[in-house]
Amino acid sequence: MGVHENTYDSSLGAYLLLLPTLAAIIAFLYYPSLQTLRFSFFQTFLFGQNTRFVGLTNFTDLLGSQVYLTSVGLTMAFAVIVVIGSLAVGLLVAFLLYEVSDGKAAYLIAAIWPYALPTAVAGTVLLFLAHPSVGIYTHYLEAWFGIELDWFTVGWQGFAVVTVAAIWKQVGYNVIFMLAALNNVPESLNEACRLDGIETWRRLVRVYLPLMSPTLVFLVVINTIYAFFGSFALIDLMTQGGPTNATNLMIYQLYRDAFQFNNLGLASAQSVILFVLVAGLTFVQLRVSDRYAHY
Amino acid sequence: MSLDTNDIATDVRERGPLSAIADTQVLPAQWRVHLGLITSVLVMASPLLLAFVMSTQTVPEVYDITDISVGTDGLANYAEVFTRYGMASYMFNSLVMSIVVTVAKIAVSLLAAVALVFYDFRFKNAIFFLILFTLMFPVPVRIVPLYEMMAALGWTNTLLALTGPYVASATAVFLLRQHFMSIPDSLVESAKVDGVGPLRFLWKVLIPMSRGMISGLSVITFIYAWNQYLWPLIVVSDQSKQVVQVGMKYLQSVGNAGQTDWGLIMAGAVLTRLPPLLALIVFRGPLLETFGLSE
Amino acid sequence: MTGITTTDLVKRFEDVTAVGGVDLNVKDGEFLVLVGPSGCGKSTTLRLLAGLESPTKGSIEIADEVVTTVSPAARDVAMVFQNYALYPHMTARENMTFGLGTATEFTDDEVAERVADAAEILDIEDLLDRTPSALSGGEQQRVAIGRALVRDPEVFLMDEPLSNLDAKLRVQMRAELAELHEQLRTTTLYVTHDQVEAMTLGDRVAVMYDGEIQQVAPPQRLYDAPATRFVAEFIGSPGMNTVEGVLERRGDSVHVTWGENSVPLPSPVSDSVTSHAGDRVVLGVRPEDLSQEMNGPLSMDVTVTEPLGDSLLTRGTVGDTEMEVSLPPRSAVEVGDVLSLTADPERLHLFDPEAGGAFYHSAENVASESTDQPAHEAQWNTT
Structure with missing residues (x-):
């Protein structure tokens, strides 16, 4: 692998340089992850004071629990909508930014400044602006379109608002990566399209999307992980899983079982399920992309 | 960049490709592209702009929903949220946490990347894989044992607990490794013939030559650390040690006479948003370079 | 040191x-x-x-x-x-x-x-x-x-x-x-x-x-x-012409012959060379050591001419072999001409066709027998 690797001889030196990283990943990543697996076979009593080995009971309990299965279904739906929504909006904005010729720099700044929006800020701001009684969005939705938003009590509305918040928070990130991918399209291809008179829409679908596919695969994976793990602050600040568990995503259920009910074994089992689900999804996404993406 | 527009595509069919290209010089701009961009920029930015406007309003002004003029409260909400509601200490805690995480993560990853690129040793590929594979273990997957560990160590409510789990980074190691491998062979060999030791090589050659990449990574890491929510929520219970994202949650309960003081909360949200935004603006050069977006 | x-x-x-x-x-x-x-x-x-x-x-x-x-x-x-x-x-x-x-x-x-x-x-x-x-x-x-x-x-x-x-x-x-x-x-x-x-x-x-x-x-x-055929062809611009022929003894003189063409080696020729009469050899001669001469022993069908300013580089076939000759500038030569050429007898080289080693340089006909050259410069591979 290159000429570089023979620059320094001492193996000991290499291990010393790696020591901080290795120590940190073992202490804070591998050890706790294995512990999670171990904990998932135990049941916790008396607010975490006592434990007992129960084998797979935690898992069978979870898979038999209507609340948990609903949470899994909700999370899946949430992930699918958030991934597709944030990718679609991101692609639209990135493509417009790529196409525009006047004021490109100004648009670029205007479009990417929502990048790095803290999830907690996104949640808090939308909680207020879409508030059922004092929210300005709610007010105009009703005044202009006659839509009455009462998402503190109507389940599907709560789910919708949280989903919109999650998409909004993630779009800036997707725009940046998609624009980078678009900028890598060789200029000669653009010129060929212009000379051939290819329509804008066909150009996007037939030329740019295939060329962007490695970036799209990367973004699908990242956005999936975000939907599963990164949306916690939104739920915690906006709905606390309600109304009537309509936004009770798996990550929120896990948090409640672990830190409100002190049911550490059950929570660990949920961590394991989350891991298996996300790892499995990532694997499938990468396998599928192997077949369709143009690297 | 490309001069062509949505309009050209239609024109092309009528007049042939060459006339369309000639016309781009005098086109009345790409109005559809501009319209699309202005709309999407406004939609993405409006919640934050509204939040800022509301943050300057008094409580009665906030509850007058359709009033979206700049309020009469000026910066009073900001002063109050800073002095009376602990925002100053939340922000300070967040700042310390983010800087420590950024510096430690970059330092530790630089050392690891040097080992992975410039040394040849046993288990090198295995170790690299071990580092990359940590991507599969976000905090929620190991949250219960990680918390138990911090509690056992007596680290809860300390900076150690806030920063430790973030020190090792697959992304930083991966990006720095890629960057080091792109340094020309002859520069590395020249150092070897001159007998330049690894740490001196890192300090005098690699770091100066990777300035753009390191600043880009630093901004990303800083923003990532600043935006953390779930882990601080769990591991810090002492409100005076809490970070600003969780501070948003505490602010929600602020109110006078049963009315939530949304102006105050929006001021908090704007303040929370400010540091990552500043980092984004100040370091947009290296950041865009890291993303491959620089012109 | x-x-x-x-x-x-x-x-x-x-x-x-x-x-x-x-x-x-x-x-x-x-x-x-x-x-x-x-x-x-x-x-x-x-x-x-x-x-x-x-x-x-x-x-x-x-x-x-x-x-x-x-x-x-x-x-x-x-x-x-x-x-x-x-x-x-x-x-x-x-x-x-x-x-x-x-x-x-x-x-x-x-x-x-x-x-x-x-x-x-x-x-x-x-x-x-x-x-x-x-x-x-x-x-x-x-x-x-x-x-x-x-x-x-x-x-x-x-x-x-x-x-x-x-x-x-x-x-x-x-x-x-x-x-x-x-x-x-x-x-x-x-x-x-x-x-x-x-x-x-x-x-x-x-x-x-x-x-x-x-x-x-x-x-x-x-x-x-040049100690080997490779060196002969690599050094010089253009490199040395090399052509496969047969070493023939005609009375007192020794020739290298291919097709109708025959280049005589200057006399006397040492025994170590004459002993290989009848064998295949590679003759080497530089383009600048070839010149036009009426009724010369070589005839070249010209295929390309390259005026270099200070000389006219002319390429063609001699027998079946591609060769180059460096002629005085402004020589009246055109593609399709047949040139009659002769080689400077002082500047001929012979190489072993298999191993490629030189075993004869006419300029030092006698010297090549002496021991001042490294062994590998004069290896002869009997095949």
């Missing part, structure tokens, strides 16, 4: 042999050029000497010390790279002193003095505070050489240092390098693929091909008496 000696140096990568048993001796203060086509193993040889590669077999001595397994830094060599290898973020001065930083034997004053000296020699005093991006290619190369100079090493190793420069600058830097070596007399091994560079710079030139040294000799000798 600060020479370089390699003994049976071998370097294999996987199953490719890059360097196949090289015995090379660079004398103290000598400028030796290692030349050969790309992929011949010359750069690998240089990297083995620098310690950037470790040999599969064999030994390396620098300044009478065996350094085969010594680290590059401890070999006291300085290397100049093809792409200069300057650190982009350091000024010329910092680039020149960076390598010294680890050698603690110098005080700051000494370092400053060395840089000043090197800068004066290379005429880059005004450029010392610029970064590489503010320097032209030629200036960057001077800084790179300056970096080697300040280290005052036992030997300089140069890896195609001029090939990134444009043609004009290359000629100029070539002259400056020669002058510099005249002044310093530091043992230098210089690798290039450009035979003109090799001929003009080298005290001696080593021609390498397929991982092996073909011949080591002063430039003129390399040209006059």
